[in-house]
Amino acid sequence: MLQERPKLPQEHLKETDYFIYCLEAVNDIETDVITETQKDLLQLTAQFGIASIHKTCDTIEGLEDSLTVLLSDDHNFKDYEIIYLIINGEGNNVCINDYYYSLQEIAELFEGRLQGKILHFSNAKILDLDEEEAQYFLDITGAKAVSGYGNPFHGIASTQLDKAFFNLFNEDENILEVVEELHQKFYKACKLLDFRMYY
Numbered sequence: 001m002l003q004e005r006p007k008l009p010q011e012h013l014k015e016t017d018y019f020i021y022c023l024e025a026v027n028d029i030e031t032d033v034i035t036e037t038q039k040d041l042l043q044l045t046a047q048f049g050i051a052s053i054h055k056t057c058d059t060i061e062g063l064e065d066s067l068t069v070l071l072s073d074d075h076n077f078k079d080y081e082i083i084y085l086i087i088n089g090e091g092n093n094v095c096i097n098d099y100y101y102s103l104q105e106i107a108e109l110f111e112g113r114l115q116g117k118i119l120h121f122s123n124a125k126i127l128d129l130d131e132e133e134a135q136y137f138l139d140i141t142g143a144k145a146v147s148g149y150g151n152p153f154h155g156i157a158s159t160q161l162d163k164a165f166f167n168l169f170n171e172d173e174n175i176l177e178v179v180e181e182l183h184q185k186f187y188k189a190c191k192l193l194d195f196r197m198y199y
Helices: 012-017 036-048 060-072 102-108 131-142 159-171 176-185 187-193
Strands: 019-025 051-057 082-087 088-090 093-096 099-102 118-121 145-149 195-198
Touching: 019 036, 019 060, 019 088, 019 093, 036 051, 036 159, 051 060, 060 093, 060 102, 082 159, 093 102, 102 131, 118 159, 131 145, 131 195, 159 176, 159 187, 176 187, 176 195, 187 195
Parallel strands: 019 051, 019 082, 082 118, 118 145
Antiparallel strands: 088 093, 093 099, 145 195
């Protein structure tokens, strides 16, 4: 039996001036199953009033298509600042359906098209870039920052810390202040998961 995907009320999207665009890699986009991520995003709306748009992809082309639609000028949602990526991988690459792509390749796909956005990876993927790799990604895409975690999943998902981060950013747009406050309020979780940001 197919489960219907949860839908956010459209009026909620219109009311909010801040929302998250979430892109989740799955094995098969034809399988219409509600993911844990979708449930978490609904909680984000319920808890903090932060709306979200959720898309799935099962190929690099799907990832590109989803972001291209989002980044095109004809969509109604211009006020998102965070692109939330639930994609496996480690270090400087992502893994979609057993294919690995470097962040350099992804940067080149979206050259100059992520102006002012923050790309935030859940801890499904370890984010470990050297200074040169991080700077290359930011320079090529125009992104404001890339954030994520240095420690692997090990049964502890970053979901709660992700939501706290999104909410703090909703209240304050200064990246450095948000990161500082996140570490103050959630010190143990930040240390455990090794929250990191490149900007």
